[in-house]
Amino acid sequence: MSHEQTSLAFRENTVRALEDTALRAAMKQAADTFGTKRADAFAPVADLEALRDRASAIREDVLANLPMYVDRFVASATRAGATIHRAKDASAAREIIAKILSERGAKRIVKGKSMVSEEVDLNSHLEAAGMEVVETDLGEYIIQMEGESPSHIIVPAIHKNRRQVGRLFADRLGVPYTEDPQALTKIARKALREKFLSADAGVSGANFAVADTGSLVLVTNEGNGRMVTSVPPLHVAILSIEKMLPSLTDLPAFLRLLPRSATGQTMTSYVSVITGPRKAGDATGAKELHIVLLDNGRTEILAGESRDILKCIRCGACMNVCPVYRTVGGHAYGWTYPGPMGIVLTTLLTGMEKSHPLVDASTLCGACVEVCPVRVPLTDLILGLRQRKVRDRFSNPRERLGMEAFGKAAASPGLFVLGQRLAGAFWPVVRALGGKDVAGRMPAPAKTPFRRRLP
Amino acid sequence: MSGADRERLFLKNAAIAAAGTHSVSDPRDLPATLGRVVASDLPVYCPGVTELEKAAAALFPVRVDDYAAATVTVEEVFGAVAETGTIVCVSAGGRAVQAGLLPAHHVAIVRRERIFDTLDDLFAAVSGSPPTNITLVTGPSRTADIELTLAIGVHGPERLDIIVA
């Protein structure tokens, strides 16, 4: 299933989302649950701010020396027996992976959750090549069955309620209807267990890649990530280059922050550190391990003014607290990554021309900055992109004219007072010229300006 | 942290993560505890390599060599972390780490001197040349993918018991 980007239709998407009462209810419940759980999980952490500083500093160091860390990772992972592939863009990544799989005659592929694989639209490509691709993360399994894309980077099916999942499973799997999450989980366990045991290959993402040792780190809860990476004979991991950490001793700081930020857990059920494929004397690991390192525009982002977005560790906390995300859900953003981090990443990865309405999808309230465990300056980044939107002439031309006129007036007291006097009389004209997008929701000027109401 | 404090903290955090927790002060008490934790007529996978595993294995008449066919895996694990209530499984020594993943019930025996205080201590110990697989296990397999409601036992074990010996 291929998903066209619809970020340009952000406004229309939000209107549709607001009318979807099931979605609104699901998002409200999610927001409340996430908020309390996250706060509870962090409460016992002594010196949280120092921990965030440390994690932020590690990520900054990684970005400052990214080519060096990537090279080091490539050398270490190769030494550990993995085969590394560098993919410049999405299509290169798709082709590399399809080639690895088809050359080995792989027909059935089990997949762990990977946002990077969503970014490059891997599934549709492999399916077109005649492979069966089975998403095994419960949330991903649900939306794959529905033909949808994830609406959250941690909880992909967050927009669905238990009744919708119950009906879907009854329809597609021929099981009796139930809306009990525990029973639904058992149904998925049974259906997917067969797939794991008969799969020719596993495709996964990774949360981190460790430069010193060439290790991949997967932070998961369900155990499907462990299955995908250790049960089939072939394991292909796809990750973007910025996921580097210098050393395994850097990992604890992130293990303390990521689960708490993501799901409000002190620790996820599983953390797997995979260093190369199965070696002589081993009884664990895929026989063959291929690691695809995706650039897809990151090197360019790194050189630009928005580079700090690459510090992101994809915890999802910024979307959980974002008033816009919490109201409209993830699909409205129209591409792989939603919420505040998604605004920035989508605009940078797909280009302003394909995504410019997104940069306005923030109130700049700063809730995201407050929760981000690695201190990504999201509101600064969004503001920077808004300036770029105007600079690159993607903003509404009438709005631009109006703002330019206002800017001139505001810089000169004489003009400002004159404008104020005329504003009332000319308001109908301004409204008509501005159109409904620009002036439609602006209130009419007050009879007595605020300035003159002050004593 | 004293040994006793470390063990107490580990057991407390493991219990918070929904693991069953047990402690035997004398290895000779292991069989009795295991007998309470595992019904003896189930197909059990137990590698029977370490001393503790040998003692455990004698208890189970229905032992299987294929962990994918087992209902229970009983094994001694590499270590544990008190900070998070985590057990640590590693592939070194020809261990099948996934043996603790496929069966519905995982029983992990950990020696009390193998409990690390913190994640930092653990990773300092393994960061030099890590084995092919290090898996940190904290509680049973879980998901909150449907309405953020916790469900246990998605793909991994629905039950995790830890015995400190």
Ligand code: SF4
């Ligand atoms: S920007 Fe920060 S809060 Fe948002 S997903 Fe990334 S790390 Fe988490």
